[in-house]
Amino acid sequence: MARLVLKFGGTSVADIDRIANVARHVKREVDAGHQVAVVVSAMSGKTNELVEWCRQASPMHDAREYDAVVASGEQVTAGLLAITLQRMGVNARSWTGWQIPIRTDGQHGAARIQEIEGAEIVRRFGEGQVAVVAGFQGIAPDNRIATLGRGGSDTSAVALAAALKADRCDIYTDVDGVYTTDPRIEPKARRMARISFEEMLEMASLGAKVLQVRSVELAMVHKVRTFVRSSFEDPDAPGMGDLLNPPGTLICDEDEIVEQQVVTGIAYAKDEAQISLRRVEDRPGVAASIFGPLAEAGVNVDMIVQNVSEDGTRTDMTFTVPAGDLPKAVKVIEDARSEMRFDVIQSDKGLTKVSVIGIGMRSHTGVAATAFKALADRGINIRAITTSEIKISILIDGEFSELAVRTLHSVYGLDKAPV
Amino acid sequence: MARLVLKFGGTSVADIDRIANVARHVKREVDAGHQVAVVVSAMSGKTNELVEWCRQASPMHDAREYDAVVASGEQVTAGLLAITLQRMGVNARSWTGWQIPIRTDGQHGAARIQEIEGAEIVRRFGEGQVAVVAGFQGIAPDNRIATLGRGGSDTSAVALAAALKADRCDIYTDVDGVYTTDPRIEPKARRMARISFEEMLEMASLGAKVLQVRSVELAMVHKVRTFVRSSFEDPDAPGMGDLLNPPGTLICDEDEIVEQQVVTGIAYAKDEAQISLRRVEDRPGVAASIFGPLAEAGVNVDMIVQNVSEDGTRTDMTFTVPAGDLPKAVKVIEDARSEMRFDVIQSDKGLTKVSVIGIGMRSHTGVAATAFKALADRGINIRAITTSEIKISILIDGEFSELAVRTLHSVYGLDKAPV
Incomplete structure (x- = not known):
């Protein structure tokens, strides 16, 4: 039995069918006996729509109001995934940032997570309940919703994994791992089995858009073992539920990488x-x-x-x-x-x-x-x-x-x- | 100086232009020196979209998750209206149901309001701040979002008016008042200047879809003077800011109706x-x-x-x-x-x-x-x-x-x- 945090981005939850596919990934891990928390982004395109409405309402807008508007996207996905999981017979409930709570600083629109109270979620793990958490958001000291800035759901997932002392944080995305370079440019690019936090940080900040820089920093600081893997593969294909080496790229401490390449x-x-x-x-x-x-x-x-x-x-x-x-x-x-x-x-x-x-x-x-x-x-x-x-x-x-x-x-x- | 609660329904906040029009109605009352709280619905069509997603995720769904999903629509409108008001130079902030808080019972999906803590909003009235409140929602005893059922924003507005001891609750809608009958059937139908709570209750429950039955019941119990008026008129037209008799229909105690018609x-x-x-x-x-x-x-x-x-x-x-x-x-x-x-x-x-x-x-x-x-x-x-x-x-x-x-x-x- 392991404790896992799974994160699914916007393209992975783009519509009800895709959300059902995500639920199958979650159910696979639950059926294997693991304790599971899921962090979700807004449905693809929703955040852009909400941001555009804010801009139309006023080019210069109050970041606190922006946060209230934009954070709603993840709230919707979390509720829909919880409903879908329940339909599949999985005990699940959704959580907004303020309910957990995920406490942030007061930098509305680009807030940083300061503390996550994970005790209640862990208690419910004991009852077999899956926590479905709205990503990208928390609650600021002024008791108002704060968002973490674009791509912040990766950060939510890693921070939650650290708070829950999870064994692994799986970032499900539209690619199946981290490659030696961009496969669209070099078809011979290979998926890496492992990459160190430090290297991933350089890859992320230099334009390999797989993971947000801040989430990698956070994973490095808290030594959260993070898998980058695809949400588009069949959830029940062989090996998908592998606890030690699921298909994807493990981002980990360099000590875990036995044969270090000179250039990665x-x-x-x-x-x-x-x-x-x-x-x-x-x-x-x-x-x-x-x-x-x-x-x-x-x-x-x-x-x-x-x-x-x-x-x-x-x-x-x-x-x-x-x-x-x-x-x-x-x-x-x-x-x-x-x-x-x-x-x-x-x-x-x-x-x-x-x-x-x-x-x-x-x-x-x-x-x-x-x-x-x-x-x-x-x-x-x-x-x-x-x-x-x-x-x-x-x-x-x-x-x-x-x-x-x-x-x-x-x-x-x-x-x-x-x- | 009066204390007013204004409520705007879905067609009144259907897009950014309509929201700007709503903001002009609000600004008119603020400029007249009144203390103003605004209750908003979701943008027209949004609630149906969210409800449909819940249904697609599972025909039988957890009402608590449904509430988390569906209540997001009002949260978005409240933020967008606050941004728009700020752009017009009006001091405003948005409030969700859980922030105020608006406490409800545990009947998720069809909750009833039990208590509204209005003290902070009243304090901010003293600083000239407009409260923009997400309608249709509150927080249940389980610390989760609860919705009041369809059309619940009218109820939110009346309950807020009662809690704030407002002088008037203005329900802005897509008609300009309550008519003697449906003008689409009888062009000679006339707008009533006043109608008693009891009569309005019968009108509402019998198919005159101007106001939700529950909101009229609530207005009657708390004797909240309620105006039904149009959000589609020019906010700055003559008489729109009239404190005693704005254009529309006043729903009030029968004592206020001097010459009672036999049939209304x-x-x-x-x-x-x-x-x-x-x-x-x-x-x-x-x-x-x-x-x-x-x-x-x-x-x-x-x-x-x-x-x-x-x-x-x-x-x-x-x-x-x-x-x-x-x-x-x-x-x-x-x-x-x-x-x-x-x-x-x-x-x-x-x-x-x-x-x-x-x-x-x-x-x-x-x-x-x-x-x-x-x-x-x-x-x-x-x-x-x-x-x-x-x-x-x-x-x-x-x-x-x-x-x-x-x-x-x-x-x-x-x-x-x-x-």
């Missing part, structure tokens, strides 16, 4: 834009004078490259922003030119950031050199490079995106099954 | 079916043996006519049910034939019940005779008659519905303005 995956993010400030005055505080105003304006700065200046007085500063933010970023910089003290601003868009990720890099040298050589052999020009302990990110022209991903995927042997 | 209105209900049991054994308990099983089967029995038997042993029993319930009712009776002890069962459908209503009947004689003669003059056959202190109901063939309504409307002078 290749991620990418398209539609990046690059801004270069030439001959910036090289003095303490110059970076703050540039990135402070950008942060205030809500511009999401990603890669930052600053070279050591030749003469100690002037340097070049390059950074990337999402292409959509480029006009705003340029305006912010032009407006603050007098404080920033640079000569020339240059910008370019239509760029792609390709990243090589692997926890094994920490103990292997030459990983970066391999990437640079492979790209050079294909005639792909490198615009900028940043590195961390477990990843190398390379900025290139967008037209080479797919070629670069395939080249890197191949050069590290990711298209071959691990030995 | 003509109501009707189509699609009735009639069941007659011939030569029923005339003994104590026979009525219970017939209507007990029907009630258990959920058949809504309306008119009941039993004649005094000629010889004291056998009598005829006639009653009406909605035409849709006829097959079920006949089956129940056939199944229980041995206990009920009757000779023959006869049934007929396609009937209409026409009712003459007026509190003045209590002190005037001859009202019924006038109706019977008028119908006879038009060749309309009367199948059954029931009467109460303030109404006469007559069952006729459906083909004469409109003719009967017009005839009665005219014979009591309702098509002429009162002197």
Whole structure:
């Protein structure tokens, strides 16, 4: 007997038929004798509809009212799934965030979970009851509904798994696991059996849209073993109820990964834009004078490259922003030119950031050199490079995106099954 | 300065434009210096959609889960109206049933309000804040959402008005008041300026679909002065903000109606079916043996006519049910034939019940005779008659519905303005 939290996203609960399919997944685990809590998102498209109504009512709206409106979507799905489970003979009840309660901070619209009182749910596990929990929401200190921001149902699931001390958190989604790279670009991409929290964090934040970054952070902090798996497979197919290795990708502590690959995956993010400030005055505080105003304006700065200046007085500063933010970023910089003290601003868009990720890099040298050589052999020009302990990110022209991903995927042997 | 509760139904909040129109009605009252609470229904069609989803998930569903699903519709409208009011510069916040709280009994799906804690809303009136309240819902003793049954937002509004000791409860709807009869049948029907609670109760329960019966009962018990008025008129038209006599119909204590008409209105209900049991054994308990099983089967029995038997042993029993319930009712009776002890069962459908209503009947004689003669003059056959202190109901063939309504409307002078 294990304690499981299952999470189903919007496409998995898109209509009554899909909800019935979800119920079969839940019933399978219940029939196997497990204690089960289910976290659900709103039906596909519903959240967008509710958000759009708020926007139409007023472009600038009270986040507390937005939360009351938008959180209703998950409440509906939770009730419908509980009804469906009951029809199948499964003892189940729905819970909203305020009923459990899932306590959040007061940041309406982007709240963070602070505490989950799981005692009553655990007590009902003892009576064989399944808890169906509305994701994406909690209750703020002002006694009003708070939402966790888009994609927040993953976070709800992981936080609930931590609070309930669950053995596993299964994130059911429309893909069947985490791949070595995007299979739409590289058909030879393979599903990983396991990936460490740290690597998944890099994969998630670099554009592999399987799991929300915050949920992976939370899973890492609380060491919640998290499976990414498909809700679209037959719930009763062989192996689906496997307790140790269900089909999918396990995100876990690196200690659990016995044979660590040097490079685990290749991620990418398209539609990046690059801004270069030439001959910036090289003095303490110059970076703050540039990135402070950008942060205030809500511009999401990603890669930052600053070279050591030749003469100690002037340097070049390059950074990337999402292409959509480029006009705003340029305006912010032009407006603050007098404080920033640079000569020339240059910008370019239509760029792609390709990243090589692997926890094994920490103990292997030459990983970066391999990437640079492979790209050079294909005639792909490198615009900028940043590195961390477990990843190398390379900025290139967008037209080479797919070629670069395939080249890197191949050069590290990711298209071959691990030995 | 007055304290007002305004209620807007589904067609009045059908989309963002309609919600903006509602906000203008609210703002008009706020600008006049009044303290305002607003009760809203779900956007038109939303409740049906949610109910249908519950039905698809399982024809037999847990009323507690149904409530969680269906109550979300009002929550959405309340948030959207609060956002819209804020955009117009009105201080407003939304409230769900559990936040206020509106406490109900445990009858999920058809709960009754037991208590409303209005103190916080009143405190915020002092700060100039408008309370936007999700109608149709409260919180049951099990800490779960309970809905009040269809049309329950009217009841929410009246109960809130009673709890807040409001000066007036305005029910905004898609008609501009209560008419002497259905204007679609009789173009000469006139809007009443005032109608007593008792009369309105008869009008509502007899098919004039302006206000839910329960909300009128509640208004009568708590003496809540209730205006029925249109949300579709220009919110800023002359007279709309009139405190004493806004355009519409005031439902009030009969003491407030100085010149009481003898007959106030003509109501009707189509699609009735009639069941007659011939030569029923005339003994104590026979009525219970017939209507007990029907009630258990959920058949809504309306008119009941039993004649005094000629010889004291056998009598005829006639009653009406909605035409849709006829097959079920006949089956129940056939199944229980041995206990009920009757000779023959006869049934007929396609009937209409026409009712003459007026509190003045209590002190005037001859009202019924006038109706019977008028119908006879038009060749309309009367199948059954029931009467109460303030109404006469007559069952006729459906083909004469409109003719009967017009005839009665005219014979009591309702098509002429009162002197």
